[in-house]
Each structure stands twice: as C-alpha cells, then as structure tokens.
Amino acid sequence: MAKKLGKRMRQKHVRRQKWYEFQDKAFKYVALTATGFGILILVVLLWDVFSTGLGRFDLSFFLESSSRKAKNAGIYAAMGGTLWVMILTTLIAFPIGIGAGLYLEEYNAKSRMANILEINISNLAGIPSIIYGLLGLEIFSRTMMMGDSVLTGALTLALLILPIIIVSTRESLKTVPYNLREASFALGATKWQTIWFQILPASIPGIVTGAILAISRAIGETAPLIVIGAATYITSVPGSPLEEFTVLPIQIFYWIGKPQHDFKVNAAAAIIILLAITFIMNGAAVYLRYRWQKKIKW
C-alpha cells in the first residue's frame, strides 16, 4: 500500500517536473519571438523608409531647397543648416564638456561640491529635450536677442548634450590608471602638465567616442529647435551664425505635415540621409571604442 502510494507520488512528481521543463522551453521560444519582434520593427522601418524614399534621389534633391512643389524641393538648405549646427554645437559643447569632466574627475573628485554637481548633471540628462527648447527660446532667443539664428540653436543643443559629454569624459578618465599620474608627478610635472601630456592622450579615444555619440544625438533632435523657432521655409544656407536656419529633422517635420503624397516621399528620402548620418556617426563611435579597447591594456 505504502509502496503504491510512493509510486503514485513519484509519477506525479515526474509529471510536474515535465511541466516545468515544458514551461522553460516555451519561455525560450516566447523570448526569442520578443527579441525578434524588436529587430523585425527595425527591419520593417528601414524597409519602409528606403522603399518609399530611395527613388527620390537625384542631383536636384541635393541642390534645391524648400519649394511649394514637392518635385522641385530638396535638402540643400537643410543639409547646410545641419552642418552649421553640428560644427557650432561641437565647438561649444566639446571644450566645456571635457573641461567640466576634467574638473570633476581630476581636481575635485570627492568633495561635497562634486557630489552636488554630479546629482545636478544626472538630473540635467533626464530633462526632456523640449524643455531645453523653452530655455533657449527665453534666454538665447529673446533675452539675448539672438532670435531664431543658428547660434541660438547650437547653444541650446550644446546645453542639451553637455551632460552626455561630461559623463563619458569622466568614464574614460576613470580608466586611466593612477600610476600614470603618480609617475608624471614624480618627474616634476605640474597637475595641468600631467593632464595635458599624459591623461588626455591616454583617454582621448574614449572622450571622442562619447562626444560623437552626443553630437549624433544633437543632429537628430527636432523638438528643441522647433521651440526656439527654427524656420521651416528656408531656401538658402545661412552665411553667418546669426542668420536664420533650418535643419534636416525640421525639413522632414515640415514635409510630413503636408497632405500631398509627394512630400511624404521627400520626407522618406531626407530620412534616409538623416539615418545615414546617424548610423555612420554611431558606427564610427563603436569602431573607435573597439579599436581603443583592443589597443590599450594597462
């Protein structure tokens, strides 16, 4: 009797164990599907954009600007504007971001002040980009009277990406071993000499990687530039930082808003260019990081 009961319990146990194993296997397939879903969306998105926009490319698309007729419109002014914004934003954000990162990591790593700065930077990184647009509109555009110029846009985007550059600068400074600093000090180098001749050269690939990612983010930003009033209908590349401008994402936004199908095709074609720029920059950053990790072994 007892033996029989034991056998039944064993059978029950085996059945249950099989059920658990089945669940385990089932989950594996569900999870694979979920992962596949994410990748599928990416593929479908790329396919949709390319199949719509690829046929639109001809020379005039790159040489023309805004036009009331979709067939005559192009991205010349928007590309020029994007280039302007990209260069100015880099010039503003790069030195300031690296400077702040150096200060926090090399000069004042553990003070109370550094702690406050750190919390503040994390918070800045979490503020929606559109809020930076409101800041730029009020401070740069209206109070400092720069209007809807390239400079206003670049300053706004520079503030937006500053936290990203600071954080990545600090991360790559952290990877430089302390020995290097001590050796340099022992040879009589001052603090700045140590930073300039030893630490920066050793960490620059990491810093540049972070900066490229940050700039690539800035290029894709639309909302803050709309808020500062970047124009949608511009037919020439700005001649100076104080002229008004448009950029690729805003040009795309303007075309998406048009009811005619031909403008949607324009938008898709411009999106291909925007995606190409984004992917090239991200790819360059990933490659740089890979090379750097391979080359330097402390």
Added chain:
Amino acid sequence: MKLSEKLIEKFLLACSLLTILTTVGIISVLFFETARFFQVVSIIDFLTDTEWSPSFAKGQQHFGILPLLAGTFLTTFIAMCVAVPLGITIAVYLSEYADPRLRNVVKPVLEILASIPTIVYGYFALTFVTPLLQGMFPALGLTNFNALSPGIIMGVMILPLVSSLSEDALYAVPKALREGSYAMGATKLQTALKVIIPAALSGIAVSIILALSRAVGETMIVAIAAGNKPTLTFNPLEQVQTATTYIVQTVNGDVANDSIEYKTIYAVGMSLFVITLVLNNISFWLKKRYHQAYK
C-alpha cells in the same frame, strides 16, 4: 602654484559650474513665466478644469491641463504596455538563456533602436503603423491621428532602455544564487522568476522608471502621429494632444510674445519638468539603494 595652473583650474571649475547655471536657468525661466501665467489663470482651474482651449476667443478660453496630461498618460501607458513585458522578457532571455555570442550581437542591434531620431519614428507611426492597423482591424474605426500607433512605436523606442538596463541588473546578480537554485533542481525559468528577478527588482524598476520618464517627455512621435485635439479621453483609438505636442504645435504657429498662449507653453513645460524630475529622482534613489545592497 603657478598662475597659469590656477587660471586653468578656475576655467575648468567654470565649465562645471555652467551645468548648475543651466539648471538654474531652466528652473527660473519656467518659474517666472508660469508665475505670470498664474496671475491670469487660477491654479485651481489649471489643475481641475477638464477643458484646454487657450486659442479660443477671450472669455471662452479654458486652461485645464487635465486633457493634455490624459493624452500624455495614454500614449505613455501604451508605450509601457509594449516596452515593459517585451523588455523584461528579452532581458531574462539574454542574461539567463542566450549564448554570449548571440547576446553580443543582439544587444547592440536592439540599441540601434534607441539611436534612431524620434522624428523617424513619428514618420513611421503616421505613414506605416496607422494605415497597417486600419487595414488589419477595420472594425476598430481607428482615426488617422490616434494614440495607439504612436504609443506602440514609442514603446519600441524605449524597448532597448528597458531591456539593456534590466539585463545589466539581472547579469549583476551573483552567480551563487543561480547555482543554488539549479542545485535544488529548478529550471532556468523557475530560477529567473523566483530568484533572479526578485534579486534584481530594484534595477529593473530603475529601467522602467527611466523609460517612463523618457516616454512622458517624448515629443516628435506624438506630435506627428497622435493628433492635436486636447480631449480628456482614455480611448486609444481617438486623437489626443499630449503636453509635449501642445508646446510644439503652439510655437510652430506664430505666438505673440506677451500673449497668454505664450505663457501657457511655459506652464505646460513646468508640469512636464516636475513630472520627469520626480520620476528621475525616484530612479536615482532606487539605484543608490540597490548598489548598496550588493556591496
């Protein structure tokens, strides 16, 4: 110390103080313009009125932010319904099941999703996902602008945030816990659900809250595909206007400097700022706590 050394240090200090200045700038700009707004509109009306119509003729205007918040809430909720279950499933799979080689390929590919400019997602939601849903489920009566398709696409956008950060949290759980569970005869799924996920819960919560905060502040996807009619609704098939959309669509038209409409964008911006600030700081607090737990 040499003078130049001192000057350099001062310059670097100035660089880092600029971040404080940015925060002060954002808070004071939002605060002053919002204060001017509340001289005209009572704060009670702003928080309780169920209509939002600042562009109407004087006397017929309503300034209740609830419809905008409802729009934000609805699109964010849909995005979370997509991103959280998918993200955590992917994270468990990559951390507990997948071959490391597969993991090293899948993770960067998913992260491409996060690097795509949001305007591209907006285009995709409007010109592909909405027509697709309309074609597949004609009975739903989905309008051309709706909360559903931008919500889904926003979920895809924040998916890598949830999956990557959750995976980091799961991966950080000590190996001994896993092995102890396997030794008791538990399957991988049982171990993941009963041991690993509970142990990494705060890390997973951090990823969810950060994703939530991103979705609340996301602008272009909803501005393009969700519509521009502020309605107090939780129906995902209708068009809605989110807080971010309102700001974009208002500045996109011409707004006079001193008009009440100009002040509304700052009042709405202030609300957004407060919501995301609270969410972000909850996540920082959680992160700090969970870092201590494993030291």
